Amino acid sequence: MTLIFVTTNRHKFEEAREIAARRGITLEHRDTPYIEIQADELEDVIRPGVQQACALLKAPCFAEDAGLFVRALQGFPGPYSNFVFRTLGNEGILKLMAGESDQRAEFRSAVGYCEPGQKPEAFTGKVEGNIMREVKGTQGFGFDPIFSPKEGDGRTFAEMSTSEKNRLSHRARALETFFRWYKQKEKV
Secondary structure, three states: OEEEEEOOOHHHHHHHHHHHHHOOOEEEEEOOOOOOOOOOOHHHHHHHHHHHHHHHHOOOEEEEEEEEEEHHHOOOEEOOHHHHHHHOHHHHHHHHHOOOOOOEEEEEEEEEEEOOOOOOEEEEEEEEEEEOOOOOOOOOOOOHHHEEEOOOOOOOHHHOOHHHHHOOOHHHHHHHHHHHHHHHHHHO
């Protein structure tokens, strides 16, 4: 069973490939650019994106979008996390958080799946945690060095191996939900 994962982010592909393999699914990486609209909800971002990717590829595929939602910043950067990371980075978020006592945040993920001529489906996952006061770790990508999951042992995602991160992450939770649905759908 092979699925096409459309992403420009090789790190996301590696994380997803490990999760898929546990379910007997092989992933094929496609770096097919599609227009990512801006919206306040991740599901509203991923649905049209994966639908466009599916139309371009003329094949079933899935894509994923994620965001960091910081409570003290009223959910910022949220679905705009990619842009905020590219412009402000981890240090910029830490500056915005300077002096804040509430360090709570959550990572959210939305996986979109689409087949030609069909409406896209969306699957979500989230993980609660805290923003650290400094950058820690060299693994992962994006905001991983400043986010410590509540269910973890105090380390950031960037201090964990891919396998460790995949036991706790928002992306893993969304992908697990999607892969279960997909395997059930394929049995029908």
